[in-house]
Amino acid sequence: MQTRRLGRSDLEVGRIAYGCWRLAGGVDEARAKVETALDLGMTLIDTADIYGDRRPVGHGAAEELLGRVLAADRGLRDRMVLATKGGIVRGVPYDSSPGYLRDACEASLRRLGVDVIDLYQVHRPDLLAHPADVAATLLELRDAGKVRELGVSNYSPARHAALQRHLGDVALATTQPELSLLHLDPIDDGTLDGAMADDVTPLAWSPLAGGRIATGDAPPELVTRLDELAEREGASRAAVALAWVLAHPAGVIPIVGTQRLDRIADAATATSVHLSRTDWYALTAAAGRDLP
Numbered sequence: 221m222q223t224r225r226l227g228r229s230d231l232e233v234g235r236i237a238y239g240c241w242r243l244a245g246g247v248d249e250a251r252a253k254v255e256t257a258l259d260l261g262m263t264l265i266d267t268a269d270i271y272g273d274r275r276p277v278g279h280g281a282a283e284e285l286l287g288r289v290l291a292a293d294r295g296l297r298d299r300m301v302l303a304t305k306g307g308i309v310r311g312v313p314y315d316s317s318p319g320y321l322r323d324a325c326e327a328s329l330r331r332l333g334v335d336v337i338d339l340y341q342v343h344r345p346d347l348l349a350h351p352a353d354v355a356a357t358l359l360e361l362r363d364a365g366k367v368r369e370l371g372v373s374n375y376s377p378a379r380h381a382a383l384q385r386h387l388g389d390v391a392l393a394t395t396q397p398e399l400s401l402l403h404l405d406p407i408d409d410g411t412l413d414g415a416m417a418d419d420v421t422p423l424a425w426s427p428l429a430g431g432r433i434a435t436g437d438a439p440p441e442l443v444t445r446l447d448e449l450a451e452r453e454g455a456s457r458a459a460v461a462l463a464w465v466l467a468h469p470a471g472v473i474p475i476v477g478t479q480r481l482d483r484i485a486d487a488a489t490a491t492s493v494h495l496s497r498t499d500w501y502a503l504t505a506a507a508g509r510d511l512p
């Protein structure tokens with residue numbers, strides 16, 4: 221799989237990433253998913269301290285499971301760029317205060333069983349945290365060698381710019397918005413434009429809209445277009461939808477979240493799907509977006 225650099229950093233990752241929001245099951249099962257992704261070149265593995273939250277096991281469960289996978293095969297850590305996030309707290313709901321972020325990062329390191337997190341992302345903006353304080357905490361974590369690179373998720377372009385201003389020379393490497401054919405806002409709200417202006421790599425979460433695009437729970441015209449292109453390309457509907465994300469000039473990295481090994485493999489085929497300019501605009505229009 222082709223690779224690309226995360227922002228201006230030295231971290232190089234495959235064009236498609238694997239996400240651990242839904243990661244569940246036993247260690248062997250989870251390890252098979254992570255290994256399958258890595259074998260296919262999906263070298264960015266994205267998780268968060270809050271993942272696992274939707275299951276009875278609670279906060280930290282997905283990181284703990286990934287930590288057990290990494291402990292089961294020590295070689296895996298070196299094959300991946302490990303990304304996690306902090307800043308969501310159930311019932312609060314957001315906390316990016318210095319004390320909280322420091323502790324959250326330490327807890328992630330402990331659960332994952334690693335010395336350093338390659339990409340540490342603020343999961344959601346905390347409206348009560350001044351960007352100067354968030355920046356100071358992130359820089360402290362970086363200076364202490366606990367995290368290598370910094371990113372944000374669900375940040376508006378203005379919030380991204382405010383945080384970047386206080387980070388000075390240390391450039392945010394990534395921004396992680398929700399982006400798919402059923403969630404087109406980042407294309408028009410300045411998120412992808414800002415990323416291109418500043419050499420920040422966008423990571424698209426839920427690139428299949430949590431599966432709705434693959435299962436056809438989408439506008440009928442969009443499903444028809446996707447299926448026509450899938451037939452022409454000899455690919456799946458999901459692969460065409462991921463190819464649409466890949467085609468944007470911002471160099472977006474879709475983070476896929478399937479728990480099925482065959483579907484992880486299918487996602488990787490998206491890099492071979494060729495969408496022309498006409499195809500891309502036709503899909504965007506079929507998704508209901510008025511073109512500028």
Ligand SMILES: NC(=O)c1ccc[n+]([C@@H]2O[C@H](COP(=O)([O-])OP(=O)(O)OC[C@H]3O[C@@H](n4cnc5c(N)ncnc54)[C@H](OP(=O)(O)O)[C@@H]3O)[C@@H](O)[C@H]2O)c1
Nearest residue numbers: 239240241373425426427428429430431434476477478479
């Ligand atoms: N930053 C944030 O706030 C945020 C929020 C959400 C997610 N994320 C990140 O984004 C990652 C991906 O999110 P996601 O899991 O919602 O992504 P997704 O790839 O859009 O959706 C995956 C879901 O679609 C289902 N699906 C149905 N048919 C499929 C097919 N043909 N191919 C693939 N999947 C199919 C999967 O079920 P099966 O497992 O049965 O295949 C799975 O439940 C997460 O793991 C996380 O890293 C970040």
